[in-house]
Amino acid sequence: xxxxxxxxxxxxxxxxxxxxxxxxxxxxxxxxxxxxxxxxxxxxxxxxxxxxxxxxxxxxxxxxxxxxxxxxxxxxxxxxxxxxxxxxxxxxxxxxxxxxxxxxxxxxxxxxxxxxxxxxxxxxxxxxxxxxxxxxxxxxxxxxxxxxxxxxxxxxxxxxxxxx
Numbered sequence: 001x002x003x004x005x006x007x008x009x010x011x012x013x014x015x016x017x018x019x020x021x022x023x024x025x026x027x028x029x030x031x032x033x034x035x036x037x038x039x040x041x042x043x044x045x046x047x048x049x050x051x052x053x054x055x056x057x058x059x060x061x062x063x064x065x066x067x068x069x070x071x072x073x074x075x076x077x078x079x080x081x082x083x084x085x086x087x088x089x090x091x092x093x094x095x096x097x098x099x100x101x102x103x104x105x106x107x108x109x110x111x112x113x114x115x116x117x118x119x120x121x122x123x124x125x126x127x128x129x130x131x132x133x134x135x136x137x138x139x140x141x142x143x144x145x146x147x148x149x150x151x152x153x154x155x156x157x158x159x160x161x162x163x164x
Contacts, residue, residue, distance in 0.1 A: 055160035129160040
């Protein structure tokens with residue numbers, strides 16, 4: 001069931017999974033109908049379109065066709081639109097709307113986009129507002145200059161990302 005204000009076990013757009021929670025008006029949610037809704041929701045192919053804002057800088061996650069990833073001021077363009085795609089492995093991919101490339105990272109902390117390869121370096125998880133790379137365990141981080149990289153999770157606001 002898709003709807004606004006779901007009061008069932010739901011995946012709420014921009015808010016994550018809420019068991020028995022309420023998404024609230026203005027949020028898209030997917031409500032499970034089976035006896036074990038968590039299983040149904042985990043198997044659901046989730047596709048959410050968002051912009052991703054750094055909580056400290058206010059800059060948006062952005063990229064280009066050359067595979068570079070960075071943050072810039074909000075501009076409403078398609079390079080700042082990301083598809084959050086459930087991998088059904090307790091993680092997700094971030095696919096850029098304009099380029100079709102997937103956010104990727106390596107052990108050195110570099111962040112970039114590549115064509116989809118199914119690797120763990122293109123899989124991410126949310127820990128609250130922190131976005132963690134599955135392969136490295138490092139958190140997506142940024143600075144006021146728009147540089148994008150990963151570091152060990154440190155609880156800092158530069159590692160907090162707001163999905164809008």
